[in-house]
Amino acid sequence: MTSPEQSSDWKDLELERLYLDFTEEHLNPLWTQLGDLMPMTPTSKAMPFVWRWSRLYPLAARAGDLVPVGRGGERRAIALANPGLGGLPYATPTLWAAIQYLGPKEVAPEHRHSQNAFRFVVEGEGVWTVVNGDPVAMRRGDFLLTPGWHFHGHHNETNQPMAWLDGLDIPFAHHIDTGFFEFGSDAVTDDSTPDISRSERLWVHPGLRPLVGLDASASSPIAAYRWEHTDRALAEQLALEDEGYPATIEPGHAAVRYSNPTTGGDVMPTIRAEFHRLREGTRTRTRRDVGSAIYQVFEGAGRIHLGDDVHTVHKGDLFTVPSWTPLSIESQSSLDLFVFSDAPIMERLHLARSLVVEGA
Numbered sequence: 001m002t003s004p005e006q007s008s009d010w011k012d013l014e015l016e017r018l019y020l021d022f023t024e025e026h027l028n029p030l031w032t033q034l035g036d037l038m039p040m041t042p043t044s045k046a047m048p049f050v051w052r053w054s055r056l057y058p059l060a061a062r063a064g065d066l067v068p069v070g071r072g073g074e075r076r077a078i079a080l081a082n083p084g085l086g087g088l089p090y091a092t093p094t095l096w097a098a099i100q101y102l103g104p105k106e107v108a109p110e111h112r113h114s115q116n117a118f119r120f121v122v123e124g125e126g127v128w129t130v131v132n133g134d135p136v137a138m139r140r141g142d143f144l145l146t147p148g149w150h151f152h153g154h155h156n157e158t159n160q161p162m163a164w165l166d167g168l169d170i171p172f173a174h175h176i177d178t179g180f181f182e183f184g185s186d187a188v189t190d191d192s193t194p195d196i197s198r199s200e201r202l203w204v205h206p207g208l209r210p211l212v213g214l215d216a217s218a219s220s221p222i223a224a225y226r227w228e229h230t231d232r233a234l235a236e237q238l239a240l241e242d243e244g245y246p247a248t249i250e251p252g253h254a255a256v257r258y259s260n261p262t263t264g265g266d267v268m269p270t271i272r273a274e275f276h277r278l279r280e281g282t283r284t285r286t287r288r289d290v291g292s293a294i295y296q297v298f299e300g301a302g303r304i305h306l307g308d309d310v311h312t313v314h315k316g317d318l319f320t321v322p323s324w325t326p327l328s329i330e331s332q333s334s335l336d337l338f339v340f341s342d343a344p345i346m347e348r349l350h351l352a353r354s355l356v357v358e359g360a
Helices: 004-024 053-066 170-175 198-203 227-242 343-348
Strands: 049-051 077-079 096-102 107-113 117-120 125-131 134-139 143-146 152-156 162-168 181-183 253-257 272-278 286-289 293-299 302-306 309-313 318-321 327-331 335-341 354-357
Touching: 049 053, 053 077, 053 096, 053 162, 117 335, 125 143, 125 162, 134 198, 227 253, 227 272, 272 327, 302 318, 327 335
Parallel strands: none
Antiparallel strands: 049 318, 077 096, 096 162, 107 152, 107 181, 117 143, 117 162, 125 134, 125 152, 253 272, 272 335, 286 327, 286 354, 293 318, 293 335, 302 309, 302 327
């Protein structure tokens, strides 16, 4: 007769053999990994993190002195690498962000890729990005689109360098194996310097849509969303609030979303972009969102309550908000913030979820 101890030893030995056989056949049992695969709430490997503009810009300038722009490297772009993602050049698991630096009179050659991209300018002017042959001026506060598979290059017409924020969906495209890349001309297809791009001349008239390109497009046909329009829209929201109208999303907090005029939806299928303005002394409600976001301070100073930590941020600083990380923002002066996120992906996949904590 087999004793209970012998039976237990036999089971332990057979279980050990079972797990070895799983490994040999490249199998993983769910019962040993349930908490990792199906957590009670999202547990991103990405960390809440702040990058300081006072450190980023000098490093980009040093790269400008030492690293040429041309075929091969293509761009002098320095990616934000989230410390929780094992050295990958990703700000979040779905979003890529970088500081791109173009020196005086430099030209970045044309190329195209299936990943969607944009530029946001926190300071400077004098560079034109040429998107599918359309030269688009880049100036402070402008939000500029380079939808997937559009040829694009940049040329600096001044004797001063310029840096800006690049945002792309590179990590998402990499994870799902959808990336394509193609070189274009070694220069740019149009090196002219118009104040207004052709796409703006056609599309940027309030409430009016041209009777060309009537089919809905996945990405907005507008190449540049100009700061003067963004600034005025935010100022008018706050002015209406002062007049007693419910024009802001919460007291002292105005916000706008950049939109695609052919659909009324987001500017690109994988990226949402917004701009927020907080009056001095305003604190937003604490919220959590499924999906990740990256903020850049455009003007002013404030304190961000991000996860378990509080950080003071100033002009140019960038911070990342991983999925389901609690965030509240407190303005120490009038505070302007640009933000982009992967919200369109989450919404289209019916995975979006938010939690707002009233009074927090």
